[in-house]
Amino acid sequence: MLELSRDPAQFRKDIRAWLASACPAEMKGRESHDGFAESDICWGGKRFEFSSPAQKEWMQNAASQGMTVPTWPVEYGGAGLSRDLQKIWLEELAAVGAKLPLQSFGIWMLGPALLAFGTEEQKKRFLPEIARGEIRWCQGYSEPGAGSDLANVQTRAEDMGDHWLINGQKIWTSYADQADWIFALVRTDRDAPKHKGISFMLIDMTSAGVTTKPIRLISGKSPFCETFFDNVKVPKEHGPGINAVVGEQNRGWDVAKHLLTHEREMIGSGSRGPLGGRSVGQIISSDSDLNGNPVLRAEAMKYEIDSMAVDLTLDRYKDMAGVGVPIGNASSMLKYQGTELNKRGYELLMSLTGMDAAEWDSTHGELASEWLRTKANSIEGGTSEVMLDIIAKRVLELPYK
Amino acid sequence: MESLLLNEDETMLRDAARGFLDASAPVTAFRKVRDEGTGFDRGLWAEMAQMGWAGVLVPENQGGADMGHRAAGILAEEMGKTLVASPFISSAVIAATTLRAAASDRLSGIADGSTIYALAIDEGAKFNPAGVAMEAIQSGNAFKLSGKKAFVAEGRNANRVLVLARTAGAAGEAEGLTLFDLDADRAGLTRDAIAAIDGRDYARMNFDNVDATGDDVVGEVGGGLAALQQGLNAGQAAVAAELGGVSAGAFGMTAQYLKDRKQFGVLIGTFQALQHRAAHLWAEIEVTASAIANAGRMLDTHPNDAAVAVSLAKARATKTAKLAVSEGVQMHGGIGMTDEFDMGFFMKRARVGAEWFGDYGYHAAIVAAARGF
Ligand SMILES: Cc1cc2nc3c(=O)[nH]c(=O)nc-3n(C[C@H](O)[C@H](O)[C@H](O)COP(=O)(O)OP(=O)(O)OC[C@H]3O[C@@H](n4cnc5c(N)ncnc54)[C@H](O)[C@@H]3O)c2cc1C
Numbered sequence: 001m002l003e004l005s006r007d008p009a010q011f012r013k014d015i016r017a018w019l020a021s022a023c024p025a026e027m028k029g030r031e032s033h034d035g036f037a038e039s040d041i042c043w044g045g046k047r048f049e050f051s052s053p054a055q056k057e058w059m060q061n062a063a064s065q066g067m068t069v070p071t072w073p074v075e076y077g078g079a080g081l082s083r084d085l086q087k088i089w090l091e092e093l094a095a096v097g098a099k100l101p102l103q104s105f106g107i108w109m110l111g112p113a114l115l116a117f118g119t120e121e122q123k124k125r126f127l128p129e130i131a132r133g134e135i136r137w138c139q140g141y142s143e144p145g146a147g148s149d150l151a152n153v154q155t156r157a158e159d160m161g162d163h164w165l166i167n168g169q170k171i172w173t174s175y176a177d178q179a180d181w182i183f184a185l186v187r188t189d190r191d192a193p194k195h196k197g198i199s200f201m202l203i204d205m206t207s208a209g210v211t212t213k214p215i216r217l218i219s220g221k222s223p224f225c226e227t228f229f230d231n232v233k234v235p236k237e238h239g240p241g242i243n244a245v246v247g248e249q250n251r252g253w254d255v256a257k258h259l260l261t262h263e264r265e266m267i268g269s270g271s272r273g274p275l276g277g278r279s280v281g282q283i284i285s286s287d288s289d290l291n292g293n294p295v296l297r298a299e300a301m302k303y304e305i306d307s308m309a310v311d312l313t314l315d316r317y318k319d320m321a322g323v324g325v326p327i328g329n330a331s332s333m334l335k336y337q338g339t340e341l342n343k344r345g346y347e348l349l350m351s352l353t354g355m356d357a358a359e360w361d362s363t364h365g366e367l368a369s370e371w372l373r374t375k376a377n378s379i380e381g382g383t384s385e386v387m388l389d390i391i392a393k394r395v396l397e398l399p400y401k
Numbered sequence: 402m403e404s405l406l407l408n409e410d411e412t413m414l415r416d417a418a419r420g421f422l423d424a425s426a427p428v429t430a431f432r433k434v435r436d437e438g439t440g441f442d443r444g445l446w447a448e449m450a451q452m453g454w455a456g457v458l459v460p461e462n463q464g465g466a467d468m469g470h471r472a473a474g475i476l477a478e479e480m481g482k483t484l485v486a487s488p489f490i491s492s493a494v495i496a497a498t499t500l501r502a503a504a505s506d507r508l509s510g511i512a513d514g515s516t517i518y519a520l521a522i523d524e525g526a527k528f529n530p531a532g533v534a535m536e537a538i539q540s541g542n543a544f545k546l547s548g549k550k551a552f553v554a555e556g557r558n559a560n561r562v563l564v565l566a567r568t569a570g571a572a573g574e575a576e577g578l579t580l581f582d583l584d585a586d587r588a589g590l591t592r593d594a595i596a597a598i599d600g601r602d603y604a605r606m607n608f609d610n611v612d613a614t615g616d617d618v619v620g621e622v623g624g625g626l627a628a629l630q631q632g633l634n635a636g637q638a639a640v641a642a643e644l645g646g647v648s649a650g651a652f653g654m655t656a657q658y659l660k661d662r663k664q665f666g667v668l669i670g671t672f673q674a675l676q677h678r679a680a681h682l683w684a685e686i687e688v689t690a691s692a693i694a695n696a697g698r699m700l701d702t703h704p705n706d707a708a709v710a711v712s713l714a715k716a717r718a719t720k721t722a723k724l725a726v727s728e729g730v731q732m733h734g735g736i737g738m739t740d741e742f743d744m745g746f747f748m749k750r751a752r753v754g755a756e757w758f759g760d761y762g763y764h765a766a767i768v769a770a771a772r773g774f
Contacts, residue, residue, distance in 0.1 A: 142735065145663075147735060149666075152665075215739055216740040217739060217740060218740055289529055289532070293766075295765055295766075350752060351756075353526055354527040355523065357526070358599070359552075359597055360596045360597075361596065368598045372598075372745070376738045379730075379737070380735075384731070385674055388674070
């Protein structure tokens with residue numbers, strides 16, 4: 001592992017030099033490093049098929065330097081970067097047009113939850129594996145009867161002494177059919193009030209009795225699944241001292257909520273940068289008919305204004321988190337703003353590209369499919385209505401029944 | 402001003418259409434068309450022709466039912482509610498209106514459903530008739546047409562095509578355009594199917610020295626836009642009406658879901674945040690319905706003065722349908738995002754309808770100009 005300076009100016013030089021050799025040429029010159037174009041993401045995991053040898057090389061080189069999870073502590077596979085150094089890293093990535101070497105639910109969601117709630121044994125067991133891209137996690141929260149009312153989860157975990165016996169169904173589980181493990185909310189106490197009988201459990205997807213069934217989206221793709229648990233045995237310990245439950249038994253709701261703040265900030269951040277490599281400004285100025293359409297022009301102007309301001313806000317809150325102030329319920333505001341903005345951006349792109357983009361496979365790539373996919377942004381990870389509810393109740397403390 | 406209320410005949414037409422479509426062409430029928438990739442169901446179209454729908458704007462002496470534009474709007478709206486895929490707007494509305502104004506003798510084929518027309522205007526991503534660049538080079542009474550047309554509705558299944566080409570001037574000029582009425586199998590005309598998001602029939606057309614004569618010209622040489630004017634207005638009004646139906650269909654599903662889905666131990670329709678949005682959507686749909694009805698009435702009573710009414714309807718219907726399908730998906734949560742559920746179909750149809758024959762800004766500009774700014 002190369003020693004990277006902690007002095008910002010020197011760190012920038014170090015990173016630049018490291019990038020020059022560690023990031024294959026093929027992985028540079030991309031439009032956006034921070035975008036959410038799902039097809040081009042390096043997800044890692046045992047079943048993942050790399051799009052190219054260069055993609056794999058980039059992930060592995062970055063992992064060996066801790067740069068797949070730069071802000072995580074070094075002992076868990078990270079590089080221990082401060083927020084300031086992380087910003088420099090992202091700037092340098094953008095400068096060479098490289099995408100993030102690895103992105104995953106492990107990095108976005110489970111990692112932060114384990115860092116906050118995991119035991120030393122759990123962190124040692126799972127975090128480095130996530131950092132190296134060797135494991136892919138999926139999120140088993142939602143059920144048919146537990147969407148916005150997430151605490152209503154009914155999937156049961158019965159205590160069988162040395163193991164848990166799991167029965168139930170999850171739904172909308174993104175990439176369940178590609179995942180190696182699932183972090184799931186299960187009911188471990190059916191008599192307790194609904195928030196107090198849930199545990200946050202780590203389950204191997206190859207366990208007997210776990211099955212997945214892909215669900216097709218309106219975009220034509222099938223990124224999510226129904227996930228069934230039929231008498232699935234989960235050992236109480238995944239190895240010596242490695243508890244299958246994260247946090248306290250029956251206190252999984254606390255872990256779940258903490259994880260959601262990270263998930264929401266991440267989904268909100270999906271609005272940043274060019275829309276799948278496309279710029280509203282560039283498209284509108286490429287065609288005098290578009291530029292002369294007063295309604296499109298006004299909408300594009302409003303979109304640019306709002307997206308610049310939302311970007312600043314995302315940065316402001318990340319800076320706050322960087323100096324140790326948790327984002328907490330403000331993550332609901334970031335998610336609400338970011339996702340509603342992203343939907344607007346894609347609506348605008350569809351209007352600008354007119355009938356061209358009304359084809360599945362068009363001169364604008366898979367824009368139609370991406371546009372349809374953005375409609376889920378304000379649903380997944382908690383709906384916009386739920387975000388506004390949280391702001392009203394928890395941030396503003398407005399009275400409620 | 403004419404009353405916007407439905408008269409007795411129109412009420413009967415609407416009820417009959419609704420009864421027929423609910424039974425014979427619910428959204429599941431469209432799903433089948435989408436899955437099979439046929440563009441539309443010929444059997445269904447034949448039945449609709451038999452009921453007089455294909456001839457709704459064709460005079461009785463040419464086999465039509467001659468019910469007028471308001472009636473055509475009623476049919477389009479009912480078809481929008483269940484997402485019926487058919488050549489109704491291209492053939493029964495636009496071609497019928499255009500050819501009737503030109504006293505063409507091809508109307509009986511439209512009325513009996515055997516002739517399916519496509520309208521080929523646009524060459525780019527946005528609706529812009531004056532932007533036509535396709536050439537029709539004239540020598541004496543003969544023309545040779547060369548160029549490309551993008552995203553032609555009914556382009557695959559049509560057996561005739563109305564095509565706008567340039568006999569003079571340059572792209573961007575409203576003058577110098579001529580409308581031709583051609584057999585879709587004419588030598589030199591090739592068509593490539595498009596896989597469109599709304600699952601209907603579209604094609605790209607390529608004209609490579611296609612021969613035409615003066616007999617194929619609709620209206621005057623150089624007067625293509627004038628020849629199309631009434632047909633286009635009728636088509637825009639029908640698309641608006643269809644979008645009204647799309648809005649109502651999406652809204653109906655959503656309102657029902659608010660009464661069925663429970664979270665937090667209660668029906669989600671009890672949440673005031675959703676109640677108010679559903680109420681707002683309904684209020685929007687009501688306002689748009691007036692604009693749609695008015696466009697039909699104006700086309701029937703003042704066809705040469707109807708353009709603003711039509712643009713008003715198309716602009717409103719575009720905006721309302723966008724709201725209805727966005728709210729539709731959002732208020733359904735995860736299930737609204739699935740292909741197995743119908744809401745996505747409404748969303749994709751609303752997107753294409755928003756662009757077809759002019760988007761919100763195109764029509765808003767026409768209204769603004771008429772209002773003196
Ligand atoms: C693409 C996609 C990926 C997803 N990935 C995952 C995943 O990986 N893992 C996972 O566990 N889940 C996942 N989800 C599920 C997602 O978290 C849920 O869909 C979401 O929480 C909403 O739940 P629901 O679908 O049951 O909708 P419902 O909760 O039934 O909501 C229906 C409507 O009612 C509204 N509503 C509900 N309660 C209130 C209220 N109190 N006040 C006002 N309005 C209210 C909602 O906002 C919504 O508009 C995914 C969803 C999508 C669309």
